[in-house]
Every structure is written in C-alpha cells, then in structure tokens.
Amino acid sequence: MTLNTAAVTVDLVLLTIRQGELQVLLIRRGIPPFEGRWALPGGFVLPAEDLDAAAARELREETGLDPSSGHFEQLATYGAPGRDPRGRVVTVAYLALLPDLPAPVAGSDAAGAEWRPAFATGELAFDHGRILADGIERARAKLEYSPLATAFCPPSFTIAELRAVYETVWRTTLDPRNFHRKVTGAENFIEPTGETAIRDRGRPAQLYRRGTATLLHPPLLRP
Amino acid sequence: MTLNTAAVTVDLVLLTIRQGELQVLLIRRGIPPFEGRWALPGGFVLPAEDLDAAAARELREETGLDPSSGHFEQLATYGAPGRDPRGRVVTVAYLALLPDLPAPVAGSDAAGAEWRPAFATGELAFDHGRILADGIERARAKLEYSPLATAFCPPSFTIAELRAVYETVWRTTLDPRNFHRKVTGAENFIEPTGETAIRDRGRPAQLYRRGTATLLHPPLLRP
DNA sequence: GCTATTATCGTCAACATGACGCTAAACACG
C-alpha cells in the first residue's frame, strides 16, 4: 500500500478583517520541518471523513467557529512531490472568510495561533505562501461577482463598513457615493434592518443585513 | 501506513465541441466496479509526479494532445469516503477545453474512449456525474469573464464560429450583430489575421486568432 | 449656534447594452 498512496491533509486559509487590515490565521510551528516558521492551520483527513468535513473540523478546532459563520469553500489542491520533506503529502486547501471575532481564537487547540497581516506574513512554511496568495486572489475575485463581502461583516452592518471590506481586500479606495448607489441597487445584496447606528462621527447610518442573492447583479468591478 | 493515507488519482473533464454540441470524453469501464458504465478518464498519480503533471500525462495518453493545445486547469478535489467501493480514493479533477481534433483520440491507450454528448451522458460511474456537472458549470462561468472560448476553436476562426461556441456551451442563442460588436470591442480578445474564409454559405468572413487578453473587458454576460 | 464629519441623494457625461434596420459579398438557380 505504499505505491500510489499519499497522506492527505487539509489546510485552511482563514481570512478576516481586524484592525482595518486583512489578516490570516497562522500557526507558529514548534517542530521541524520549518520549525519556528509561520504556517497555515491544517491537519490530516481522518479515514472515514469527507474532505469538507475535515476542513470544517479543523476550522472548529482552530477558531471555535462553524463553517456557516462566514463563507467556506474549497480553494485548490497542492501535491508537488517535494512540498513536504517528510514524504508524499497532498493537501486540499480551503478558504474561509470570517467576521472579526468578538472572542478571538476561543477554544483553539493549536498553541501559537495568531491573526497576522495577510499582505506581510514573511516566508511561510511548505508551499503555504502560494496557497495564501491563491486564497487572497480568490477572495478578491469573488468580491466582484458575489455578495461574499458580507461574510467579513457582523450580522448587521453599515454601508461604510461594507465599503471598508472592499477597500481593505482590494487595497484601494472607492467613492462612497457611487459605492452606496451600487450596493443598494444590486438585487438582494443587502436589505435594510430599519435601524440606524452611530459608528464614529458624523450622521448616523442605516443598518443592513445580508440579502438572499448568491450572485451580484450588476457586479462590483475592481477599479 | 494505512492510517491517514489514501490513493490519489486525477480525473479529467475533457470538453470539446463536435457536431455542433458540447461533448465530453468518456471511457466505458470494462471491469467492476461500475462495469459497463461510462466514466471520466483518469489514473493514479505516480509517486514522484506533481498533480498537474499527472493530469497532463493522462491527457496525452487519452488524446495525444498537449495541455497547451487548449485550456487546462485544476477543477476541484473529491474525497468522500464511499466514493470508490474499493477503498479510500481522493481524486483531483482537471478541466480541459479542447478544439475539435482533426485526428480524434489518436494514440489513446484507453480502449473504449469516446466523445459523448456532455448534456446527456446518462448515469456515470463513481461521482463522475457531479464532477462533470461542476466542470461544465466552471466552463460556462469562465466564458463570461475570460477569453477561453477560443480554446474550443482552431488557431484561426471566424466570429460566427466563436459565437457558436458560446451558444453551444450556454445552450442559448445570441444576436450575431451584438456579439460581433462585443467581441471585436473587447480589448485583445481576438485579432484579425487579415485573411477571409468562406465557411458554408453567404458572405466570406474575416479570420481571427486569439488575442493576448487573459481577462475579458468588458465581459460577455450570459443572457 | 458653528464646524467637522459622515450619510445619503442627485446630476451629468461617457460608455455599454439589447433590439433591430441596412448594406455587402458570396453562392445557387433559372
């Protein structure tokens, strides 16, 4: 059973927006290989476990969160022969977009898990740098055509907060008036809760919740 | 080495347009399980082989084609515990969009490989029905925002032939005049070769080749 | 009050879109 078999793992690209920047959950490795380096959280797929289930289990173990808290999808699979010096390991990467947690990394069983700036992680262990880059690019692209930006937001949010998500992930600035027109005009993207909230300074803003759309029409294209 | 290991295979969703319809390359299984059923071509990943390389090798074995002949990308990975009754098999699916081959399935080592209508395959072996459906949906979506429709075309083609690709994959009809305006207006999508060709009846058409664009701007949205 | 700040609405020109008319260039047929 050694021919043509490989260890199968799942690795997670968990993205959130904290402190006004895109951050990713990383774990500092305590053992070789890559001892002391940051790595994506992950682990083995159990013998009778589906891939999605393994990724969901890892998500719970690392963050205490449920996959339904934000957005969760398979990203891609990486299996270059030399990617793990210990042997043949094929990893199925998952991407999750999560709201900023009130209780950060509660119940994590992985000591040393930390939210780190996604655009300045330094060199990661294994091929995790590439996996992270692929995850960020997927997230950026999905914000254009899907309502997934709301996955970064709490259940109710202002349009300015939603705009901040786009600006943070895309690393750009957007005109507040045009953005307001587009997101309120897109079918079932967001719906008003009826309440208003004062966030920082200035006029109070309407609160919105996610709408029912799964595709954004019309889309919000990157400038 | 039985704990946490699995056999890793690649399966191919090879799409082409033949006889005016979207077709997929399938293989009739000669042995159990699923004996007699149609299945996607695929095979084991060799011990020292990258996933992309394994998929490219299978493509060559089945069709004699190079991945650069059309478009080639990883689709998704499937690893439900019961998907193969013989044991734990995780499969990495690849999607290829290919031009109609002048020499169909030349050099195929898989007896019983055939191009079959992609929208009417009947029940496939394993979870290949789902993999095929995912592949078709990916292809449909990619035609909107990328110039990949040209992957179905020979090196030089008319705008009507390109339109037939969209109409076949999307199962719809498009206005020839608006389509002409959009594809010629999209930046670097296609460039004229300078030659003209008479295809069937009517006025001769300009011939075009693929342009350099990797993203379609503006996109061609499904009606 | 007055000012700074943010939210929301409105205006306008440029561009994209769908529906569809019109002419051009080939062939087939009598």
Added chain:
DNA sequence: CGTGTTTAGCGTCATGTTGACGATAATAGC
C-alpha cells in the same frame, strides 16, 4: 446575367450603468 438566399459586418436608438463630483442631512464637539 439577374434574382433570391444566406451570412458578414456596420449603424442607430432607447435604456441602463458607470465614474466624477455637487448638494444636503444628521450627528458630535466646541
């Protein structure tokens, strides 16, 4: 040769979307 048929390619028009940006509303701080 002339006429009809077919497809290619251009043009028009009403409508919708976009980016740039003006104007007003509602709050806090002073």
